[in-house]
Amino acid sequence: MRPSQPAVFMNHIQLIQSTAAQAIETLYGQTVAPDDIVVSPTRKEFEGDFTIVVFPFTKWVKKSPDAIGQEFGAQMQALLPLIAEFNVVKGFLNLSLTDQVWKDVLAAEMTDPNYGRQAPNGEKVMVEFCSPNTNKPLHLGHVRNILLGWSTSKILEAAGYGVVRVQIINDRGIAICKSMLAWQKFAGGATPESTGAKSDHFVGDYYVEFEKRFREEYLNWQESEAATAVYEAEKKGEQTKEQFFKDYKDRYFNEHSTLGREAAEMLRRWEAGDPDTVALWKKMNGWVYIGFEETLAAIGASFDKYYYESETYLLGKGMVEKGLASGAFYRKEDGSVWVNLEDAGMDHKVLLRRDGTSVYITQDLGTARLRYDDFGISRMVYVVADEQNYHFQALFEVLKKLQEPYSEGLYHLAYGMVDLPTGKMKSREGTVVDADDLMAEVIAEARAGSQERGTLADLSPEEQEEVVRKIGLAALKFHIIKVQPRKRMVFDPKESVDLQGQTGPYIQNAYVRIRSVLRKAAEENVNGQAASQYAVLEKQERELVRTLSEFPGIIARAAADYDPSHVAGYAYDLAKMFHRFYHDYSVLRADSEAAKAFRLNLVTAVSNVLKTAMDLLGIEMPEKM
RNA sequence: GGUCCCGUAGCUCAGUUGGAUAGAGCAUCUGCCUUCUAAGCAGACGGUCACAGGUUCGAGUCCUGUCGGGAUCACCA
Numbered sequence: 001m002r003p004s005q006p007a008v009f010m011n012h013i014q015l016i017q018s019t020a021a022q023a024i025e026t027l028y029g030q031t032v033a034p035d036d037i038v039v040s041p042t043r044k045e046f047e048g049d050f051t052i053v054v055f056p057f058t059k060w061v062k063k064s065p066d067a068i069g070q071e072f073g074a075q076m077q078a079l080l081p082l083i084a085e086f087n088v089v090k091g092f093l094n095l096s097l098t099d100q101v102w103k104d105v106l107a108a109e110m111t112d113p114n115y116g117r118q119a120p121n122g123e124k125v126m127v128e129f130c131s132p133n134t135n136k137p138l139h140l141g142h143v144r145n146i147l148l149g150w151s152t153s154k155i156l157e158a159a160g161y162g163v164v165r166v167q168i169i170n171d172r173g174i175a176i177c178k179s180m181l182a183w184q185k186f187a188g189g190a191t192p193e194s195t196g197a198k199s200d201h202f203v204g205d206y207y208v209e210f211e212k213r214f215r216e217e218y219l220n221w222q223e224s225e226a227a228t229a230v231y232e233a234e235k236k237g238e239q240t241k242e243q244f245f246k247d248y249k250d251r252y253f254n255e256h257s258t259l260g261r262e263a264a265e266m267l268r269r270w271e272a273g274d275p276d277t278v279a280l281w282k283k284m285n286g287w288v289y290i291g292f293e294e295t296l297a298a299i300g301a302s303f304d305k306y307y308y309e310s311e312t313y314l315l316g317k318g319m320v321e322k323g324l325a326s327g328a329f330y331r332k333e334d335g336s337v338w339v340n341l342e343d344a345g346m347d348h349k350v351l352l353r354r355d356g357t358s359v360y361i362t363q364d365l366g367t368a369r370l371r372y373d374d375f376g377i378s379r380m381v382y383v384v385a386d387e388q389n390y391h392f393q394a395l396f397e398v399l400k401k402l403q404e405p406y407s408e409g410l411y412h413l414a415y416g417m418v419d420l421p422t423g424k425m426k427s428r429e430g431t432v433v434d435a436d437d438l439m440a441e442v443i444a445e446a447r448a449g450s451q452e453r454g455t456l457a458d459l460s461p462e463e464q465e466e467v468v469r470k471i472g473l474a475a476l477k478f479h480i481i482k483v484q485p486r487k488r489m490v491f492d493p494k495e496s497v498d499l500q501g502q503t504g505p506y507i508q509n510a511y512v513r514i515r516s517v518l519r520k521a522a523e524e525n526v527n528g529q530a531a532s533q534y535a536v537l538e539k540q541e542r543e544l545v546r547t548l549s550e551f552p553g554i555i556a557r558a559a560a561d562y563d564p565s566h567v568a569g570y571a572y573d574l575a576k577m578f579h580r581f582y583h584d585y586s587v588l589r590a591d592s593e594a595a596k597a598f599r600l601n602l603v604t605a606v607s608n609v610l611k612t613a614m615d616l617l618g619i620e621m622p623e624k625m
Numbered sequence: 626g627g628u629c630c631c632g633u634a635g636c637u638c639a640g641u642u643g644g645a646u647a648g649a650g651c652a653u654c655u656g657c658c659u660u661c662u663a664a665g666c667a668g669a670c671g672g673u674c675a676c677a678g679g680u681u682c683g684a685g686u687c688c689u690g691u692c693g694g695g696a697u698c699a700c701c702a
Contacts, residue, residue: 035642036642038642038643038644040641040644043645045645045646046645051644051645053644053645055644055682055683056682058682059682065682089645090645091644091645091682091683092644092645133702170702173701173702174701174702175702309702334700336700345628346628346698347698350699350700351700352700353700354700355700357700359699359700359701359702360701360702363702385696386629386630386695386696386697387695387696387697388696388697388702389629389630389696389697390628390629390696390697390698391697391702393629414630416630416631416695416696417695417696421636446664449664450664453662453663453664455662455664471664479637482638482639483637483638483639484638484639486630486631487630487631487638488630488631488694488695488696489637489638490636490637490638491637492636492637495636495637495650495651498650498651498664499664500650500651500664500665501649501650501651501664502637502638502639502649502650502651503650503664505664506650506664506665508664509662509663509664509665510665512662512664513661513662513665514661515662516661516662517661517662518661519661520661521661553641557641565638565639566641569638569639569640569649572639572649572650573639573649576649579665579666580665580666580667582661582662582665582666583657583663583665583666583667584666586660586661587661588661589660589661603661624662625662625664
């Protein structure tokens with residue numbers, strides 16, 4: 001891969017900024033940092049490519065913004081021959097670059113398929129995402145997580161980082177024991193093979209079965225004398241029986257429930273390494289992993305390494321010892337170990353229980369170190385829902401106190417919950433949207449749309465299905481990834497299968513239209529060689545080239561912010577601009593050979609950028625649709 | 626109660642370090658396919674940027690407060 005030049009867009013703006021700084025020096029005798037001068041792309045209702053805001057200059061000269069704009073524009077033009085002309089509207093100086101500038105950047109770099117991607121910068125970053133529990137299949141929340149993690153990792157790669165993708169799988173604990181117990185008691189030896197069920201769903205069904213049986217058991221118990229006695233003894237004020245037992249559920253599970261006791265007993269046996277229990281655990285987790293792999297493959301995500309909590313949950317004690325030795329942590333009289341995070345605006349946090357066992361954060365300390373030892377990364381990104389904000393804040397502070405070498409490069413990519421139009425997803429109420437079902441649904445919708453149009457008739461059934469898969473997944477993925485991560489989002493299944501408007505398929509369609517033009521161009525032996533003869537660019541053509549020139553900067557910003565939605569928004573804007581151009585102008589029937597050649601290069605560049613941008617979002621492009 | 630996040634059109638969302646008349650899509654209505662793919666284009670309709678102050682030549686954006694929604698504040702994970 002030949003890496004592209006550094007961001008041209010930044011170069012043009014930076015060039016104008018430094019020239020403006022020079023002009024300010026000359027005209028007003030002031031020294032200003034180029035970065036402090038506001039230069040932005042000119043809004044489309046005005047004439048020009050870039051705009052300088054001259055309002056701030058009134059500090060130095062007693063003139064109207066218009067007068068300053070005029071004299072400043074003239075000075076800029078004198079200093080920078082690339083500026084063809086300028087105009088002043090209110091306090092805004094609009095500069096137009098020469099056609100030659102735009103023709104040059106288009107020809108020099110934008111027709112390269114790798115345009116926008118930066119050369120390796122030698123830094124390695126790890127991205128952790130997905131990280132499911134093994135008792136249930138993946139759902140819509142995981143889908144958002146996976147899309148964010150995958151996309152962020154692709155964007156970091158494009159920005160020049162070496163990327164390691166990992167997930168940590170919560171394969172232990174009471175949840176999977178519930179599934180194990182329910183299977184043991186109620187399955188009668190059934191397996192995914194014997195029932196034909198997708199294997200992670202099969203295991204999830206036993207988790208649901210456990211919860212169902214437990215609920216029945218609890219309801220029955222509530223009628224007993226023992227339950228009434230507990231209620232009478234412990235109710236608070238005027239609490240009704242119903243309210244009381246709602247809150248009492250966890251204590252019932254731990255103190256009275258037969259199923260609860262059995263599940264807890266199973267967890268104890270697992271922790272003790274009981275061979276039968278471990279064998280059952282391996283069997284059921286094995287089923288889950290097969291199902292997860294199918295789902296991940298369908299989404300199009302893959303990982304370099306899997307970490308398992310069963311292997312990491314005891315890690316971190318050594319680091320706690322180290323922190324004690326260095327005085328970063330302290331031990332209470334009861335033997336528990338704590339860290340004081342008050343200087344970071346937080347509380348004291350326990351790191352080891354008084355019996356010496358680990359807590360959640362202890363494990364993450366050890367895992368962070370393990371990953372550093374495994375890969376030598378300098379940065380780690382954790383894609384985890386925002387309910388864990390406090391945990392990661394604390395984790396990062398603790399790692400800083402331990403002076404871990406990667407501790408300045410930690411980032412929690414927090415994202416908001418996904419709600420449905422009907423409200424929150426609740427597994428207890430069966431409103432969780434399953435990942436496999438969701439993908440099947442959007443693909444079915446794309447299939448229906450495609451059949452209606454009949455544009456794929458000349459493809460084989462397999463090829464048609466491949467196109468339909470790409471379209472459906474594009475709709476789903478774009479719908480989710482276009483929203484800023486930190487925002488809670490409402491996911492309306494009806495809207496997610498929309499194929500028109502601000503959607504993935506809309507962008508795919510722009511690409512497909514270009515591919516069609518390029519196929520025709522090849523048939524007609526049209527190529528881009530005469531492009532340099534093209535004299536005057538149309539306004540829409542200039543706007544397209546300028547927008548293309550923003551692409552490297554967009555990638556850089558998305559990488560710096562860990563925010564794929566920037567790329568999504570940009571891809572949509574570019575596609576929209578292209579669709580309008582396509583409607584208003586013809587490539588292959590342009591007035592001159594020069595125009596034909598120039599436009600061929602232009603749409604080639606647009607197709608490259610759209611394809612790259614969508615690739616960074618984990619979305620594939622079809623050749624036809 | 627403390628801390629953090631969110632609040633922009635009927636709905637879903639954009640809105641770079643403060644800059645021009647706050648933008649898209651969906652929905653509703655109206656036009657445009659013998660012409661490179663109409664999953665498209667153009668137009669109409671739709672706003673007290675939650676509210677109130679403040680800073681500024683200029684605030685959706687920054688500061689303070691209020692209201693509404695969410696998360697979190699375990700020797701759970």
